[in-house]
Amino acid sequence: MSAEIALFSAIAGCDVDKARQILCAAAGLGIDPLDFARTRLGLDEALIYRRAATWAGLAYSGVVPAIARFPGPLARVSELSGIRSMRLSLFDREILFVAPRFAHFAALAMRGKVNPETRRRICIVPLSELRRALAERSRYRLIDYARQNLARIWPFATAHLDLGIAIRVGFVVALASLLVMAAIAPFWARPVLVPLLFVFLVLPAWFRIAAIVGATDPPRLPAKDLLTDAELPVYSVLVPLRDEAHMVPRLVEAMRRIDYPPEKLDIKFIVEDASPLTIAAVKQVVGNTGFELVVVPRARPSTKPKALNYALPLARGEFVVIYDAEDRPEPDQLRRTATRFIRHPDIGCIQAELVPENAEENALTALFASEYGGQFGIMLPGLVQWGFPMPLGGTSNHFRISLLRRVGGWDAFNVTENADLGLRMARLRIRTATTTARTYEEAPVTASAWFRQRTRWMKGWMQTFLVHNRRPISLLKDLGIVNFLAFEIYVGGMILTPPLHTLYMSAVGVRLMLASLEMPGTDPWSCMEVFTLVTGYLSAIGLSVFGLIRLRRTHLIKYQLLLPLYWAFMGLSSLKASYELVVRPYFWAKTTHGVSRLLPLEGAQNTVPRVFTGDEERRLERVKGIEPSS
Numbered sequence: 001m002s003a004e005i006a007l008f009s010a011i012a013g014c015d016v017d018k019a020r021q022i023l024c025a026a027a028g029l030g031i032d033p034l035d036f037a038r039t040r041l042g043l044d045e046a047l048i049y050r051r052a053a054t055w056a057g058l059a060y061s062g063v064v065p066a067i068a069r070f071p072g073p074l075a076r077v078s079e080l081s082g083i084r085s086m087r088l089s090l091f092d093r094e095i096l097f098v099a100p101r102f103a104h105f106a107a108l109a110m111r112g113k114v115n116p117e118t119r120r121r122i123c124i125v126p127l128s129e130l131r132r133a134l135a136e137r138s139r140y141r142l143i144d145y146a147r148q149n150l151a152r153i154w155p156f157a158t159a160h161l162d163l164g165i166a167i168r169v170g171f172v173v174a175l176a177s178l179l180v181m182a183a184i185a186p187f188w189a190r191p192v193l194v195p196l197l198f199v200f201l202v203l204p205a206w207f208r209i210a211a212i213v214g215a216t217d218p219p220r221l222p223a224k225d226l227l228t229d230a231e232l233p234v235y236s237v238l239v240p241l242r243d244e245a246h247m248v249p250r251l252v253e254a255m256r257r258i259d260y261p262p263e264k265l266d267i268k269f270i271v272e273d274a275s276p277l278t279i280a281a282v283k284q285v286v287g288n289t290g291f292e293l294v295v296v297p298r299a300r301p302s303t304k305p306k307a308l309n310y311a312l313p314l315a316r317g318e319f320v321v322i323y324d325a326e327d328r329p330e331p332d333q334l335r336r337t338a339t340r341f342i343r344h345p346d347i348g349c350i351q352a353e354l355v356p357e358n359a360e361e362n363a364l365t366a367l368f369a370s371e372y373g374g375q376f377g378i379m380l381p382g383l384v385q386w387g388f389p390m391p392l393g394g395t396s397n398h399f400r401i402s403l404l405r406r407v408g409g410w411d412a413f414n415v416t417e418n419a420d421l422g423l424r425m426a427r428l429r430i431r432t433a434t435t436t437a438r439t440y441e442e443a444p445v446t447a448s449a450w451f452r453q454r455t456r457w458m459k460g461w462m463q464t465f466l467v468h469n470r471r472p473i474s475l476l477k478d479l480g481i482v483n484f485l486a487f488e489i490y491v492g493g494m495i496l497t498p499p500l501h502t503l504y505m506s507a508v509g510v511r512l513m514l515a516s517l518e519m520p521g522t523d524p525w526s527c528m529e530v531f532t533l534v535t536g537y538l539s540a541i542g543l544s545v546f547g548l549i550r551l552r553r554t555h556l557i558k559y560q561l562l563l564p565l566y567w568a569f570m571g572l573s574s575l576k577a578s579y580e581l582v583v584r585p586y587f588w589a590k591t592t593h594g595v596s597r598l599l600p601l602e603g604a605q606n607t608v609p610r611v612f613t614g615d616e617e618r619r620l621e622r623v624k625g626i627e628p629s630s
Contacts, residue, residue: 035263053124056109064133099127146309150408159413182503204493205539211382236317245281305410305417326593333437348430352396356443373547388486389426391419416460427478458577498570
């Protein structure tokens with residue numbers, strides 16, 4: 001009988017034949033038998049390592065003692081994810097706390113027999129405990145990495161170094177000047193101001209029209225063409241949480257529904273220590289589930305990208321995805337994305353499609369869902385098709401983790417961190433793509449929640465626009481002239497279009513009421529004014545309408561009549577964002593999740609939400625007007 005079979009028999013408490021069968025199954029999946037015992041056999045991780053240590057004749061501890069200290073320098077931050085041992089000083093000796101792989105236990109047992117002193121120097125601990133202790137003892141280096149690593153790699157494109165007060169004030173003054181022009185253009189200096197506004201407002205509209213005309217969905221791979229469990233690599237899932245204890249049960253259920261080998265999932269809930277209730281809620285569910293809790297020490301800025309950067313060195317996957325607390329990804333999203341990464345090694349980032357699932361709640365959620373339908377279903381795929389820079393969405397971004405680390409991770413001081421990251425990847429000529437694999441999420445239900453979120457988005461787009469334009473010659477060299485212009489028009493348009501359109505439409509309306517607007521065709525400037533407004537609004541409505549048709553949510557098209565009001569509200573958020581850009585540029589306005597009446601949180605009382613069967617899920621989605629993708 002081989003040592004491996006004897007060891008697993010001792011771990012699983014089974015006979016030799018059964019142990020041999022299980023080891024063959026684990027080898028077929030390409031996973032460590034210890035992970036197989038935890039996930040497939042349901043054995044407690046502490047029990048697994050304790051039985052293995054007993055078999056090897058080695059000491060075991062369920063925890064790494066808090067009084068044990070590193071005798072020398074810590075490992076490099078970039079190496080933390082692969083570490084499975086810690087040499088610590090405990091009283092009068094150095095002890096190696098180790099969580100070996102299955103294949104290493106036999107070698108350790110042999111070393112203990114040959115050299116009994118080895119047994120005094122080695123202590124087996126559960127892997128999750130080793131990772132917790134390593135993260136705890138590395139927290140100061142991790143927080144420094146989270147805040148400063150990007151500046152070390154890319155010193156001339158970070159929000160806290162390249163957004164001085166003069167730059168921020170100068171931008172706000174320029175924006176205010178444009179708004180004044182929009183207000184006076186129909187009345188004064190029309191030969192100068194009307195063509196200028198035409199350029200600012202019609203070029204982004206042409207982008208939208210071109211995306212509508214060229215919109216096509218890539219073919220969806222059939223299930224038989226996806227990678228098998230044995231072929232799949234380890235995939236990390238980072239989920240930042242703050243003051244969201246009530247969302248944890250629903251989030252856990254969404255993660256459990258992911259169609260991916262559990263042994264190859266590295267799911268980390270990232271919580272700042274300023275959220276004790278959320279930490280407590282996560283601790284109730286981590287246990288033996290394979291989920292991990294990463295507690296981020298309190299340090300400014302209190303932003304999502306800083307929390308993600310803190311956890312990035314601890315991520316063990318070949319690929320990594322970011323989800324928010326309310327996200328409900330399609331179960332096969334990771335498998336489909338991993339398949340695409342493996343078969344297209346030139347792709348460094350893939351953006352999943354975001355679909356609000358509470359669109360029917362009120363007019364605001366309907367407009368929000370319409371906007372998302374056009375943005376993630378048509379506009380972003382269009383940018384990818386043209387090879388233009390793509391500002392990533394705020395969630396469901398999939399990365400090759402090696403490339404993500406190479407570009408420096410996220411800017412901890414940018415409040416639309418993924419939009420900024422998309423531009424940096426474009427500057428490094430890293431190819432990005434989109435996928436039709438969807439993530440369902442919650443649209444803001446109230447005007448105040450929507451306004452806070454949109455203000456943060458606007459401020460972040462301003463940060464991204466300014467940071468990358470801080471050195472325009474360098475940006476031009478990195479992107480090339482076509483992509484440079486595409487960035488200026490698209491990102492600049494996201495910032496300028498809503499407030500300029502609102503003021504311009506109001507000014508033209510006043511001129512109409514004063515009966516001073518000449519009939520179109522007799523005055524070229526009047527024709528240009530009307531054409532600018534009509535093109536802008538119709539292109540935006542068209543983008544939303546085609547996005548809704550694609551999602552089979554045509555019953556929401558009627559809400560597009562409210563688009564001018566929606567843009568007016570966006571214009572107000574731009575003004576608030578401009579103010580915040582000057583006085584508190586790194587303030588993160590947190591969006592509250594779990595308030596929709598269409599998304600009942602059955603887990604709010606510490607119960608696990610009911611899992612819908614396939615038929616129930618399809619029936620629920622038909623009621624909501626969502627066509628399930630297959």
